[in-house]
Amino acid sequence: MDTAALLLSEVVSNAVRHADGAAIEVAVARDPAVGAITGAVFDRAPAMGSGSRSGDASTDEMETGHGLDLLEALAGSWGVATVGDRGKWVCFRLPAA
Template identity: 40%
Template sequence: MPENATDPWEYCLYIPNDPRAVTVSRRTLRLILTMHGLVRLGDTAELLATELVSNAVRHTKGPAALRVRWSAGVLRIGAWDADPEPPEPPAPLEQITDLEEGRGLALVRACADLWGWQPLAREGNRGKVVWCELATA
């Protein structure tokens, strides 16, 4: 059980460009949420992290990272990748139910309270973070 559920915290898991990294990320997120007493967010958070990390691994060639932050009752999940190009805008969920691919960001938009992306440039490295938020209230 967490010492103080209101204290902010943040984790970052760097992953290789490998499809197996999606499972590692999902299981790591589950452990983080369990250790901080946020199991109730687990199923939705895992779905969102899976979609974000899958996109980072599938659509880029370099490394990626799962970023998880808790602050003021909001869980923020992000996936960093080295490609600075914006993600494809999600189609409405009802239009993509028969597709095998292309549902990731539509699921994120449907399940998260808020989502977005931002380009990054740091120490000569470029890329982006696609993120989403879940509020506990």
């Protein structure tokens, strides 16, 4: 559960910081049938910004951009789903402990 809280914190922080976080939606679900926890955050920016991954630049020069690397390292899967020009969902799934 600590990992789910960390990842949810990261995607919420990203939405607040990079996508005008005044209007975000957060969804969290635990599905015991498949043994997974899913977290998702919707924000009003329809695309990921450039430089949103630490792999986009030298990590020695970056002060931010490691949150999505945490998703990559810790989540079973994650992704981004756009909703036309209204915004996007950033979602992750991980096995429930």
